Amino acid sequence: MTATDPLLVFDAVTRAYGEVLAVAGVSCAIQSGSFVALVGASGSGKSTLLKMVNTLVEPTGGAVLFGGEDVSTLPPARLRRRVGYVFQGIGLFPHMSVAENIAIGPRLTGEKLGGERITELLELVELEAGMASRMPDELSGGQRQRVGVARALAGGPELLLMDEPFGALDPLTRDALGTKVRELHERLGLTTVMVTHDMAEALLLADRVLVMDTGKLVADATPRELLAGEGGDIAQGLVAVPRQQAERLAALESLGETPR
Amino acid sequence: MGDIWEILPGLGDKLAAHVVLSASAIGLAMLIALPMAVWASRSPTVSRIALGLASLVQTIPALALLALFFPLLLSLRSVFGEGLPTLGFLPALMALTLYALLPILRNAVTAQANLDPGVLEAADGVGMTKWQKLTLVEAPLAAPFIMAGIRTASVWTIGAATLATTIGQPSLGDPIFAGLQTQNWALVLAGCLASAGLALAADNLLWVIEVGLAKRSRWMTFGGMAVVALGIGAALWAQGAGSDERRIVIASKQFSEQYILAKLIGSRLEAAGYAVEYRDGLGSAVVHSAVASSSIDISVDYTGTIWTNYLNRDDNPGREAMYETIREWEARENGVKVLGRLGFENAYAFAMRQDRAAELSVTSLTDLAAVAPQLTVGGDPEFFERPEWIAVRDAYGLRFAGNRNFAPTFMYNALQSGEADVISAYTSDGRIAADKLVVLEDPEGALPSYDAMLMLSPRIADDAGVIAALEPLIGAISVEAMREANLAVDREDEAKLTPRAAAAELADKVGL
Numbered sequence: 001m002t003a004t005d006p007l008l009v010f011d012a013v014t015r016a017y018g019e020v021l022a023v024a025g026v027s028c029a030i031q032s033g034s035f036v037a038l039v040g041a042s043g044s045g046k047s048t049l050l051k052m053v054n055t056l057v058e059p060t061g062g063a064v065l066f067g068g069e070d071v072s073t074l075p076p077a078r079l080r081r082r083v084g085y086v087f088q089g090i091g092l093f094p095h096m097s098v099a100e101n102i103a104i105g106p107r108l109t110g111e112k113l114g115g116e117r118i119t120e121l122l123e124l125v126e127l128e129a130g131m132a133s134r135m136p137d138e139l140s141g142g143q144r145q146r147v148g149v150a151r152a153l154a155g156g157p158e159l160l161l162m163d164e165p166f167g168a169l170d171p172l173t174r175d176a177l178g179t180k181v182r183e184l185h186e187r188l189g190l191t192t193v194m195v196t197h198d199m200a201e202a203l204l205l206a207d208r209v210l211v212m213d214t215g216k217l218v219a220d221a222t223p224r225e226l227l228a229g230e231g232g233d234i235a236q237g238l239v240a241v242p243r244q245q246a247e248r249l250a251a252l253e254s255l256g257e258t259p260r
Numbered sequence: 261m262g263d264i265w266e267i268l269p270g271l272g273d274k275l276a277a278h279v280v281l282s283a284s285a286i287g288l289a290m291l292i293a294l295p296m297a298v299w300a301s302r303s304p305t306v307s308r309i310a311l312g313l314a315s316l317v318q319t320i321p322a323l324a325l326l327a328l329f330f331p332l333l334l335s336l337r338s339v340f341g342e343g344l345p346t347l348g349f350l351p352a353l354m355a356l357t358l359y360a361l362l363p364i365l366r367n368a369v370t371a372q373a374n375l376d377p378g379v380l381e382a383a384d385g386v387g388m389t390k391w392q393k394l395t396l397v398e399a400p401l402a403a404p405f406i407m408a409g410i411r412t413a414s415v416w417t418i419g420a421a422t423l424a425t426t427i428g429q430p431s432l433g434d435p436i437f438a439g440l441q442t443q444n445w446a447l448v449l450a451g452c453l454a455s456a457g458l459a460l461a462a463d464n465l466l467w468v469i470e471v472g473l474a475k476r477s478r479w480m481t482f483g484g485m486a487v488v489a490l491g492i493g494a495a496l497w498a499q500g501a502g503s504d505e506r507r508i509v510i511a512s513k514q515f516s517e518q519y520i521l522a523k524l525i526g527s528r529l530e531a532a533g534y535a536v537e538y539r540d541g542l543g544s545a546v547v548h549s550a551v552a553s554s555s556i557d558i559s560v561d562y563t564g565t566i567w568t569n570y571l572n573r574d575d576n577p578g579r580e581a582m583y584e585t586i587r588e589w590e591a592r593e594n595g596v597k598v599l600g601r602l603g604f605e606n607a608y609a610f611a612m613r614q615d616r617a618a619e620l621s622v623t624s625l626t627d628l629a630a631v632a633p634q635l636t637v638g639g640d641p642e643f644f645e646r647p648e649w650i651a652v653r654d655a656y657g658l659r660f661a662g663n664r665n666f667a668p669t670f671m672y673n674a675l676q677s678g679e680a681d682v683i684s685a686y687t688s689d690g691r692i693a694a695d696k697l698v699v700l701e702d703p704e705g706a707l708p709s710y711d712a713m714l715m716l717s718p719r720i721a722d723d724a725g726v727i728a729a730l731e732p733l734i735g736a737i738s739v740e741a742m743r744e745a746n747l748a749v750d751r752e753d754e755a756k757l758t759p760r761a762a763a764a765e766l767a768d769k770v771g772l
Contacts, residue, residue, distance in 0.1 A: 056384055080387030091382025095400045095476060104396075105386050135476075151386070 367409025437541030690747025
């Protein structure tokens, strides 16, 4: 595999639930080192597409290639240890301490993470070393998701998947954590795919935005291209929301009243 | 009721047996229910079937479930050979295990169904294999709920284990059943108190483990487990220590005469230097097979019972012929030695109040037949279905104005109050003498004899010491002496005796 080969390839991937096509033939390639946002309304198939990468969902047609290999041929447990995954519901194990949660991936392969490495991972997500012995229910939502990110990074993954990672967080925490993840992406040289329904978040964090609608990929563009009006109607419909919000805020600032 | 405090310390061996039985049943139920719960959590069909079957078992009364294992194991002997025990620990363990399944299974299945799906997805997402997911996530998260199920199962099992007495397994049910029969309420209370105390102790200990698991406190979890293990270990040790040499086990069925005779036999063997053990309150059907298989060594059985129930005969060749046939049959078929007859009968007989009998000038069943159409006959609940009744009815052409069923105690009251004119009494019953009843003669010999016989299991059939100690009992006990002893135990006034005291008095009376 050379530097220019894509790390992740979707090859005409479909996923049907009975009669319903959740993912209806998606093809695209994601280069190593890129930060891709997968945007769409609820039910557009974006989460299903993401879960097919680490085989939490199996495709009913087509294939997903990771590093040139069809993921369905790889042992699931081993594949998932090479792919960091941040869950929408955070999914920390409530009966394990922060340190045990972070160390779980390596522990599954028989590797023990030392205290230093835990501290280092906690520092990466801006948590204090003293947090290591806390239980998940003693943490705030934001702290929990930081632990979730640290857990996803613990095994030194090649690929980081995030499924609505900041969905349950308050706006301040959400912004701070988003920025942090982008920074870690740069620093650790990760390839990141993030599912979100928030176009503003996608535009601000990603360097490539894929837009899904009813199971199909309807736009594939850079944030700059989207802001310039490219990518089609559906993508522009999503871009219009934060843009209008920004305009109304700007108007509010200059006029001192809410425009209707 | 101060007696309770004197009885309780003597229940140590019953307590040990109770603990070992209950713990084994719960342990076995866990071994079955937990893997089944894992399977059920992966297949709704298995879940439905497993929970359905476990619930079905719960609807069977515990007493019936215990009794059902006797014929089941008996039929399994054709597969596993004659060595398969049909009484005692094995059937009790199997029945109680079935009984303990439901709460453990239901809690385990419910716990797994209620696990946070997000957490389960995370387990897959971080790359756990199915086994790792089960051991690292599902099991620890479900553990407190499973423990709650085990607690429920333990309390049920410890309670139901008292019923194991009826199938020949020693337990804290021994004093309860013995006390109920002889109306010794201190004995009943002592048994109840001990088993309730054990259930409470187990419940609290397991609660500590449950809380320990929920709060992830190793100290509580392992502390609780250590105390439970210690308790079971002590019970096992106590049981093992007691059984260095095999004792002679004496059975009694569930009526006073049997308790008295068991104590009489036991005291003679003890005087001869044997260690004895009593298996009190056994179901009547269980005793014969238990002696035949040597799980019990000595019993007192009755010729008529063996004749109809085991030889399946309904003819009446006469008292002596019946006895000789049984004696020969027992030796040949079961290796059981019939040492001899004690000298009295506990037969069915028809009894009337003296004044009433005089008024109607009835002294025999022949006389009775003439006046029967004006009279009401009372019998115990099974009497009018028994071959004895049918034989008598047909032999004398008895046609009564009415048949009424009474519990044995009330049968005598009914005779006094005039609700029945004649009843089916038991000839050795103390109340015949106490109520001054007339026992009607049976000139046709229609009622089979019920000579009390001393039965020895194959294991001790040739033990000269045992035979020497018991031989003096043969032919020694008259029906009058037995009636008096029975009355002493059955009566409710201050002259009431324990079976042991009545046995001692009986021994004095007959010159032993």
